[in-house]
Amino acid sequence: MEKIQEKISLVTADGTPLKISLARAQRRGKMVAFMMVFPLLFFVAIAFIVPIADMLLFSIDNSIVKNILPKTTEALKDWSEYSGELPDEVVFAAMVEEIKSAKAAKQHTKVGGRLNYESSGFSSLFRKAGRKVKKIKNPPFKEALIESDKLWGEIYTWQVIKQNSSDYTDGYYLAALDFKRKFESGKIESLPEKDSIYLKLFFRTIVISFVIVFLTLVIGFPLSYMLSTVSTRTSNILIIFVLLPFWTSLLVRTTSWIALLQQEGVINDFLIFIGFITEDGRLAMIHNATGTVIAMTHILLPFMILPLFSVMKTIPKSYVRAAISLGAHPWKAFWKIYFPNTAPGIGAGSILVFILAIGYYITPALVGGVSGTFISNRIAYHISNSLNWGLGSAIGVILLGIVLLFFVFYDRIVGINNMKLG
């Protein structure tokens, strides 16, 4: 059988089978193609995949305690944390030794900082221990360490340390979803309503983002329709008006809204002037959710108008004319013929505005007051202020998950292929 196949296979001039020769030529082509996209792939990997992977890692990484206190965490393995008794002398001896060496490398405070995210007081406990351990030279280390700070004599302290001595933790995700691990029992509990932050903020961020998508659509749709129907010259001028704020600094646009909307601001003054409201009834339109919605709708409007406009321009006017000439009511002609054709633009604009809105933080921070801040404001706080990058990353990962979830929903309902970005 093989022999027959060999006989009938085609060969090139130099005697190699055509199949192999073709594969070789194609491989070269593929290599060239790959080399051409390689810079792009490399860029995507560096600028996109690596940071996201890094963020994922940060949100579960818990290696600080184990790396800086290896012997102590090893010795703690033999201690049963719910026995109601303190760990043995071995653990205390290891702790004293390792705080000494960590102090020399200036790392003991790092452990304290890490554990302080779990329970208040560890920061100063380790800072103080770093100052005092050098005086502890001889056993028994247990008594000596407890004498330096009575917190070392509490079982709770060791429970926290033991439960944070593995390489990975789910603690940041628990915190990001308003749960808390009780170290006394190892059980996970949800925070009482009065202490919950993140779930409320996630919910609010999504709701306000939807409101913004809706408003940009309501404002953007007729505007884009007008842009697509007027003469090219007029539409070019109008497009510049759409793009002009786009090129203005975000901060400038946001602060202009403050000047307009504040209680002593232009709009309130005008409303009083025309007698619509009284001096005591000045409207609170900023430093609350209203401010965030107004300012962000304005800022994100171009992202709705541009895809809508590009789609509307391609819809032949004859469609609607044909529908009307066949007896459809103008409203029906619009709703049954024109509107469905704009769906790719609506889809693209909505997804764009939604994804941008859900991650916004500068505008909500400036105009949102208390009721108009977003979950991203908490991410910013944890990255740049509290330095709890683990928690910040965990919230970020959840936010990314939410965006992907909406994306999948969108794909199921509308279809991602139906989207047109201009």
Add this chain to the structure above:
Amino acid sequence: MKNFMRNMMATAVMATLGFVGQAIAKDLVVVSWGGAYTASQQNAYHAPYMKNNPGIKIINDDSAGTAVAKLRAMNEAGNVTWDLVDVVAADAMRLCDEGLAEVINHDKDLAAAPDGTSASKDFGGLIVSECFIPQIVYSTTFGYRTDKVSRPMSSICDIFDTKSFPGKRSLQKSPLGNMEWALICDGVAPDKIFDVLGTSKGADRALAKLTTIKSDVVWWTAGAQTPQLLADGEVVVGSTYNGRLFKMIAVDKQPVAMLWDWQIFDLDGWIVPKGTKNKAEVMKYLRFATDTQRLADQSKWISYGPARASSAPFVGKHATLGIDMAPHMPTDPNNSKTTLLTNYEFWADNKDDLDAKFNAWLLK
């Protein structure tokens, strides 16, 4: 043609010299807060230092607001591009804790006072971390609109008195300061504040007091917001850094007055980031920039108190306005009858916890 050639030669030589000159000159990247504050440092420290040391060029970077996170990121990337960073004391402590700042030997690295007092004695208790070189004492305090209140405000508890002083107040969107003031006005003895605040009940008590004015508060996140809100008449009274209020009152001549009662002192100063490539030059610069005269010079440009005790007698008049600076200093005896010093140790332990409580309270 000959002339042309000669010109070309001269240009080439000059360009080469210029290039060599640049190669010799060392750039020091100094990170600070920007605006009037960086200007005061430029006038008091950078300009005279560069004049005396032509080989050094100081480049200002205004990203102190995000310095802690950026330093940590630089450290993780293994490429620290900053040489000196201006941070508040609490951040200096944290950077020191994380091993991101160099430990300073204050007596060895810094100049002694003119009378020979060692640097560590001259700075005294203000050296709150072994990595921290104090520079100024500033305070978070209140300014109020003189034209919008029926009588001058004199007590911190006037903030909580919405009957006598109706209108909005601006407070920082942070538990720091607000919780201390709330407890003082709820009757807690000032020396017991942190004992009370450290308990769950005490924190609830502070928040309960803040609840009484919650609907009247505009929360700020940047120091520039309160002056703007005051100027626009959006708030009658608001907290911010005292230097910002000084500018409003003395430079912009706004109808605003200070309410110094229970101002909260805080410190700002330098840290040397670990991994700086110009450590020797930076230490030399630091010795100059933190000496008695230089710290006093800075107060000619901005109303923050110099951190050295020995600088106080040298505080003079404002460099351009010509007004006496001493009465505008938070440390002036008339202004500092009742003060609170930020409790760094307490906040290092409890900030995360109280901040979570505070934010949950805001969302209620």
